[in-house]
Amino acid sequence: MSILKVTRLGHPVLRKVTENIAAKELKTPAMQKFIDDMVETMKEYDGVGLAADQVFTSKQVAVLEVADNPRYPNKAKVPLTVLVNPKITPLSDEMEEDWEGCLSIPDLRGRVPRYKTIRVQALDRRGKKLDFVAANFHARVIQHEYDHLNGKVYLDRMRDFTTLTFLQEFARYWMKKYR
């Protein structure tokens, strides 16, 4: 497995809508290795999710996992999940604001409104159908990755930029206020 280079904001690939992955392509050793590399890369950089366009590949696949993560402590755990060609549907209009960061926008963090509960339909890495409900931080991570696959980043979803902060200032000025 290899650690892949992460695309930074400004690279045009991050603003493109990614391509659907056909069943045949998903099964190829090259695509399976790519998914392994995405998982490895996400873990290496302590990400809770990674979309393919964040590693220069404009395809509809994202990986996520919330374990003991130093970047996001005290969050409910989510097992390693691979989402291929995902679709999401909000299950209510209820939204919640919380902090997000992004490996493609290093050192920054801001408060982003997201749907609290969503239905997720996708394929797993073997092409098996997934259909589940995600809530709270789990739903947030999926919405963040889904946005990547559609050429959007979390900055596009912020209501305003008054909470946008570097990580060092986050620890100093914001953590207590929002704990």
Ligand SMILES: [Zn+2]
């Ligand atoms: Zn991101």
